[in-house]
Every structure is written in C-alpha cells, then in structure tokens.
Amino acid sequence: YMTVMWVAQTFQQELLMNTYLSNSNPFILSPVVRRNVNTPRALSGNGATELQPITSKQSLTNNLYSSLSNFGGVMQPTAEQEEAKKLIRAERGKEIVDKKRKKYNQIKNIEKDSANISDGEGHVHQLEVTDLAYEYLGPYGKLIYQSSLMMLTYVGLLAYSQVFNSSFVSQIWPGCSLFIPSLLFGIVVVPLSCFDLAEQVTVQVLMSLLRFLSLGILLFGTIIAYYVDPNDASSAATVDSQLTGAAATPLFQLSGFSVMFTTAIFSQLFQHSVPGLIAPLSTEHKKHVPTIFRCALLTTSLIYIATGCMCVIYFGNDLQQSVNLNFIDFTWGVGDNDDNAYSTKRVLISIVSMIVVLFPALDTLSVFPLIANTLGNNLNASFPGVTNLVRHSGWVKEHGYVRRVTLIMWRLVAAIPPIIASIYVSDLIFSLQVAGLCGIVVALVTPALLQRQCEFRAALIPVSMRANNPIPNEFNSKFFSTGVLSLAALALAIAFYQMLNP
Incomplete structure (x- = not known):
C-alpha cells in the first residue's frame, strides 16, 4: 500500500506542478534569509527564515552568494550552516522549476491543438x-x-x-x-x-x-x-x-x-x-x-x-x-x-x-x-x-x-x-x-x-x-x-x- 500511494502522490504532485507552471507568471516559494546588514555574523541570532516569492534566478543567485560570503571562510556555527543549506536547496529548487518550465513550454508549443498536459482530462501526453x-x-x-x-x-x-x-x-x-x-x-x-x-x-x-x-x-x-x-x-x-x-x-x-x-x-x-x-x-x-x-x-x-x-x-x-x-x-x-x-x-x-x-x-x-x-x-x-x-x-x-x-x-x-x-x-x-x-x-x-x-x-x-x-x-x-x-x-x-x- 505504501509503495502504491508513493507513486500516486508523486503523480498528483507532478500534475500540480504542471498546472502551476501553466500560469501566466509562475513563481516559487523558497527559503530566503532576512539579514541585518549591520551584523552579518549574527545571522543565527537575529536572522529569520520565511517563505517568499523568488521571481528571477539572478536575484536568488545574488542572495545565495552574498549570504555565503558573509559567513566567512569557515562556517562554524551550526545555525549558519543550516541557513546556507536552505539557500542551496532554494537554488536547486529554482533550477528544477526552470528546467520543468522549459520542458513544459516545449510540449505546449508542439501540441498547440491539444489540451493542456496538466488538465488531467484529454491531455496530450498522459504522465507515466x-x-x-x-x-x-x-x-x-x-x-x-x-x-x-x-x-x-x-x-x-x-x-x-x-x-x-x-x-x-x-x-x-x-x-x-x-x-x-x-x-x-x-x-x-x-x-x-x-x-x-x-x-x-x-x-x-x-x-x-x-x-x-x-x-x-x-x-x-x-x-x-x-x-x-x-x-x-x-x-x-x-x-x-x-x-x-x-x-x-x-x-x-x-x-x-x-x-x-x-x-x-x-x-x-x-x-x-x-x-x-x-x-x-x-x-x-x-x-x-x-x-x-x-x-x-x-x-x-x-x-x-x-x-x-x-x-x-x-x-x-x-x-x-x-x-x-x-x-x-x-x-x-x-x-x-x-x-x-x-x-x-x-x-x-x-x-x-x-x-x-x-x-x-x-x-x-x-x-x-x-x-x-x-x-x-x-x-x-x-x-x-x-x-x-x-x-x-x-x-x-x-x-x-x-x-x-x-x-x-x-x-x-x-x-x-x-x-x-x-x-x-x-x-x-x-x-x-x-x-x-x-x-x-x-x-x-x-x-x-x-x-x-x-x-x-x-x-x-x-x-x-x-x-x-x-x-x-x-x-x-x-x-x-x-x-x-x-x-x-x-x-x-x-x-x-x-x-x-x-
């Protein structure tokens, strides 16, 4: 039962992602670190992590590397390491979404005369x-x-x-x-x-x-x-x-x-x-x-x-x-x-x-x-x-x-x-x-x-x-x-x- 439901959940999640990418201006919700610029080393104490929209890869990349550079050569505090991991995961997630959006647009351009892949009914390509x-x-x-x-x-x-x-x-x-x-x-x-x-x-x-x-x-x-x-x-x-x-x-x-x-x-x-x-x-x-x-x-x-x-x-x-x-x-x-x-x-x-x-x-x-x-x-x-x-x-x-x-x-x-x-x-x-x-x-x-x-x-x-x-x-x-x-x-x-x- 577990393995059957894992496949069902993955399939439904992929349909949701395709529906999401079919929006005119999709964005993703990813971890972003809100820092106090005057005390960059005190991130673990004063920083707060929340989910905010990321609309461009450039802004995410700048945020990622600027945050990592503020940690110094060696990231000793555990909290700082966790914040860095969240940013890296956000970058990876953005790459995944960009790749999926590109693939989605290719399929949509090829099959203009058919239904959308994410509608679950009469679609061009049934996800397998x-x-x-x-x-x-x-x-x-x-x-x-x-x-x-x-x-x-x-x-x-x-x-x-x-x-x-x-x-x-x-x-x-x-x-x-x-x-x-x-x-x-x-x-x-x-x-x-x-x-x-x-x-x-x-x-x-x-x-x-x-x-x-x-x-x-x-x-x-x-x-x-x-x-x-x-x-x-x-x-x-x-x-x-x-x-x-x-x-x-x-x-x-x-x-x-x-x-x-x-x-x-x-x-x-x-x-x-x-x-x-x-x-x-x-x-x-x-x-x-x-x-x-x-x-x-x-x-x-x-x-x-x-x-x-x-x-x-x-x-x-x-x-x-x-x-x-x-x-x-x-x-x-x-x-x-x-x-x-x-x-x-x-x-x-x-x-x-x-x-x-x-x-x-x-x-x-x-x-x-x-x-x-x-x-x-x-x-x-x-x-x-x-x-x-x-x-x-x-x-x-x-x-x-x-x-x-x-x-x-x-x-x-x-x-x-x-x-x-x-x-x-x-x-x-x-x-x-x-x-x-x-x-x-x-x-x-x-x-x-x-x-x-x-x-x-x-x-x-x-x-x-x-x-x-x-x-x-x-x-x-x-x-x-x-x-x-x-x-x-x-x-x-x-x-x-x-x-x-x-």
Missing part, C-alpha cells in the same frame, strides 16, 4: 511512471526502471498467455498444437489492447465480478471438500497412493522463498499502472483513492492467503502450477457417493468446478489488455521521437490523430511478442520468478526512491495549491522508504541465489 522516473531520478533511474518494467510486463504477458494455453489444451482441445490457442488468444486480446482504459470500463467491471465468483468457488470448494473428505480420496485430481494434504507439507521451507516472494510481488503489482488508473478520475473522486487502494489490496491479500493455505492443506504435493487445474474432475469430496453420474448434484458439481477451471483462461482476456496497454503507454513515453516521426512523415493526415496512431503502434509492439513466445515457452513458474524479480525494482525500489525526491519537491509548489491536493502525502518519513529499500535488496539477493542454485 517512466516520466516520473526521468524527472525525479534522472536518465539512469529512468533506464533502470524502464528496463525492469519492460522485462516485467513482457514476461507477465507471457505468463498470462501460458495460462490461457494450458487451460485450452487441458479442457477444450487436448493434444492440439499451442499455435492454435495462441492464435485464438491473440485475435481477442490484441484489439482490446489498443483501446484506452476508459473504454474498457464495462468489460473490466464484469470480469471483476466473475473473478470474485471464481475465487469464491475455489476457496469455499476446498474448505467444504476438506471437511467432507480430508484425505481427498474421492477426487481424480490427486493420487491416493501418495501422502497428500497438510501432513506432507512443511510449515516453512527456505528453498521456496524465491517462488513465494516473487509470485507474491507479481500478484499484487500494479504500481506501474497507478497513473493510468488515477488520471480519468475527477478531483472529488481522487480523494477516495487511498481508501480504494487500501481496500483493494486488503481484499486481494486476504483472498490470496486464505486460498493458498486451503489449497496447500487439501491438495498438498499434488498442487498444480496453476491451481485451477486441480479442479478438473473435482468432486468436492462428495461426488463418488452418488451412483448416478447424471444426478442433479453431480451435474451442479461439474458445472461449478468447470467455472474455476476455465475462468483463468477468460480472466486473461481482460487482464492481458490492461498490462499491454500500460506497457504501450510507457514505451510511447520512453521514445517520444517516434511521435514526432509519425507527425512529420505524413502517414497520418489529421494532426489530431497522431497520438492515437502512435499509441496503437506501441501497444501492438507490447501485445504481439509475448503471444508468439508462449508457443515455445511453457514453464509458468520460471516466468513468474523472472517477472517477480523485475517487479521488485518496479514495485519496491522505484516508488521508494520517488518518495524521497517527492518530499523535497513538494516545497516548490505554493502552499495554497498543496492544500488542495486530493491525495494526502502519507508515509513521507525516510524511515519507511529506507525499510522498503532494505527489504528489496534482501529479497533480490535471496531470489537471485535460489534461481541460480535451484
């Missing part, structure tokens, strides 16, 4: 985490983040393609070539990937309802089956000759840390999609963002933990890589007690079990376009020169469609390669491990670093504008970001070691 990484962490920070995101999303898309293929081959057409399910999958998800998130609301809401239904059946199905038949003797999903269930499963096994942690990161990872989720919301609705994210993460965490524990307790060593496959011929512990294979009870059990078996294949049809959409948007933000190339090439006659055409092109680049790769790569566990490793950088490292820079830059925005920020600045202590970075370093070290030494 890639933009935030470049703005706050520099070009190397952007490179590391972008590389990790590309690997994460491509491998994640590969994993979703693998889930669809395995479900199709096991239930619909056993023994068929993987080319067939990959082709059918691509026919559906590639066009959907080209739509904006706002255009997929109805589909995503329906799939969310089905997702809860499927997970509920999976969870309560294993609970009922465990109490009816703890040894799973009536299910074709397990082998009776082997010891199954919790008795065969250790409470803790360090060798499984890599798979567990990276899969957990991947399952809860949507930090890279936060800007796209927040951008369509109005200011009033953005006030509810923390509550929505908190409830969503709490709900999914409880469902994952409860479902994972029950499936391990019931299926034990026979748990499949994709748990929905354990529900093939699943009888809920009561099916074989009925001699009539076509009784109402058996038919209902088969239908409900089949929902769980087939739902992941259907679910990937809705999740895949979301991830491909995010990757395409980030690729578009990473290579702005392509947009200029399309604009000046004459391929698109209508100037207003340049952005749309460029986005569709990048979303195709994001969606098609993983589908092709799923024909040749079928190991889902390895895919999740690789995606989880990259996810540590995307979900833990980058948000923590953004938060540390976000705290400094908040002072560059007028207090009156910050007061209207709909997303509060939570967890802004460096203690939290340091803890997250330490956890990420430890997890990366262990995961890498276990992947190289399986």
Whole structure:
C-alpha cells in the first residue's frame, strides 16, 4: 500500500506542478534569509527564515552568494550552516522549476491543438511512471526502471498467455498444437489492447465480478471438500497412493522463498499502472483513492492467503502450477457417493468446478489488455521521437490523430511478442520468478526512491495549491522508504541465489 500511494502522490504532485507552471507568471516559494546588514555574523541570532516569492534566478543567485560570503571562510556555527543549506536547496529548487518550465513550454508549443498536459482530462501526453522516473531520478533511474518494467510486463504477458494455453489444451482441445490457442488468444486480446482504459470500463467491471465468483468457488470448494473428505480420496485430481494434504507439507521451507516472494510481488503489482488508473478520475473522486487502494489490496491479500493455505492443506504435493487445474474432475469430496453420474448434484458439481477451471483462461482476456496497454503507454513515453516521426512523415493526415496512431503502434509492439513466445515457452513458474524479480525494482525500489525526491519537491509548489491536493502525502518519513529499500535488496539477493542454485 505504501509503495502504491508513493507513486500516486508523486503523480498528483507532478500534475500540480504542471498546472502551476501553466500560469501566466509562475513563481516559487523558497527559503530566503532576512539579514541585518549591520551584523552579518549574527545571522543565527537575529536572522529569520520565511517563505517568499523568488521571481528571477539572478536575484536568488545574488542572495545565495552574498549570504555565503558573509559567513566567512569557515562556517562554524551550526545555525549558519543550516541557513546556507536552505539557500542551496532554494537554488536547486529554482533550477528544477526552470528546467520543468522549459520542458513544459516545449510540449505546449508542439501540441498547440491539444489540451493542456496538466488538465488531467484529454491531455496530450498522459504522465507515466517512466516520466516520473526521468524527472525525479534522472536518465539512469529512468533506464533502470524502464528496463525492469519492460522485462516485467513482457514476461507477465507471457505468463498470462501460458495460462490461457494450458487451460485450452487441458479442457477444450487436448493434444492440439499451442499455435492454435495462441492464435485464438491473440485475435481477442490484441484489439482490446489498443483501446484506452476508459473504454474498457464495462468489460473490466464484469470480469471483476466473475473473478470474485471464481475465487469464491475455489476457496469455499476446498474448505467444504476438506471437511467432507480430508484425505481427498474421492477426487481424480490427486493420487491416493501418495501422502497428500497438510501432513506432507512443511510449515516453512527456505528453498521456496524465491517462488513465494516473487509470485507474491507479481500478484499484487500494479504500481506501474497507478497513473493510468488515477488520471480519468475527477478531483472529488481522487480523494477516495487511498481508501480504494487500501481496500483493494486488503481484499486481494486476504483472498490470496486464505486460498493458498486451503489449497496447500487439501491438495498438498499434488498442487498444480496453476491451481485451477486441480479442479478438473473435482468432486468436492462428495461426488463418488452418488451412483448416478447424471444426478442433479453431480451435474451442479461439474458445472461449478468447470467455472474455476476455465475462468483463468477468460480472466486473461481482460487482464492481458490492461498490462499491454500500460506497457504501450510507457514505451510511447520512453521514445517520444517516434511521435514526432509519425507527425512529420505524413502517414497520418489529421494532426489530431497522431497520438492515437502512435499509441496503437506501441501497444501492438507490447501485445504481439509475448503471444508468439508462449508457443515455445511453457514453464509458468520460471516466468513468474523472472517477472517477480523485475517487479521488485518496479514495485519496491522505484516508488521508494520517488518518495524521497517527492518530499523535497513538494516545497516548490505554493502552499495554497498543496492544500488542495486530493491525495494526502502519507508515509513521507525516510524511515519507511529506507525499510522498503532494505527489504528489496534482501529479497533480490535471496531470489537471485535460489534461481541460480535451484
């Protein structure tokens, strides 16, 4: 939750800064030292620090160096050092604002016929985490983040393609070539990937309802089956000759840390999609963002933990890589007690079990376009020169469609390669491990670093504008970001070691 909110806060702060710079005569509020010129050495005793507008870089620079020169060759008093640090930070802040203003004006000149970047609705260029990484962490920070995101999303898309293929081959057409399910999958998800998130609301809401239904059946199905038949003797999903269930499963096994942690990161990872989720919301609705994210993460965490524990307790060593496959011929512990294979009870059990078996294949049809959409948007933000190339090439006659055409092109680049790769790569566990490793950088490292820079830059925005920020600045202590970075370093070290030494 912390890392998600750090990205949301950075995104909203950047929107405020862009709105602020769009004013006709913007200025920044920065620390300025009010000194008594007759007693320059007594700054710490008689000086007072307040926030005043700085309208020109020259006045700030003169103030900075004149103040530093009055401190003498060696700044011994601690108060004087603190005043100097404030002035240096003010100079750095002014440089940041000047740089952002120049960039903002360039974008505005290029896209005169489109909406302003800061309006949050119908804007020219949707801010992505890639933009935030470049703005706050520099070009190397952007490179590391972008590389990790590309690997994460491509491998994640590969994993979703693998889930669809395995479900199709096991239930619909056993023994068929993987080319067939990959082709059918691509026919559906590639066009959907080209739509904006706002255009997929109805589909995503329906799939969310089905997702809860499927997970509920999976969870309560294993609970009922465990109490009816703890040894799973009536299910074709397990082998009776082997010891199954919790008795065969250790409470803790360090060798499984890599798979567990990276899969957990991947399952809860949507930090890279936060800007796209927040951008369509109005200011009033953005006030509810923390509550929505908190409830969503709490709900999914409880469902994952409860479902994972029950499936391990019931299926034990026979748990499949994709748990929905354990529900093939699943009888809920009561099916074989009925001699009539076509009784109402058996038919209902088969239908409900089949929902769980087939739902992941259907679910990937809705999740895949979301991830491909995010990757395409980030690729578009990473290579702005392509947009200029399309604009000046004459391929698109209508100037207003340049952005749309460029986005569709990048979303195709994001969606098609993983589908092709799923024909040749079928190991889902390895895919999740690789995606989880990259996810540590995307979900833990980058948000923590953004938060540390976000705290400094908040002072560059007028207090009156910050007061209207709909997303509060939570967890802004460096203690939290340091803890997250330490956890990420430890997890990366262990995961890498276990992947190289399986």
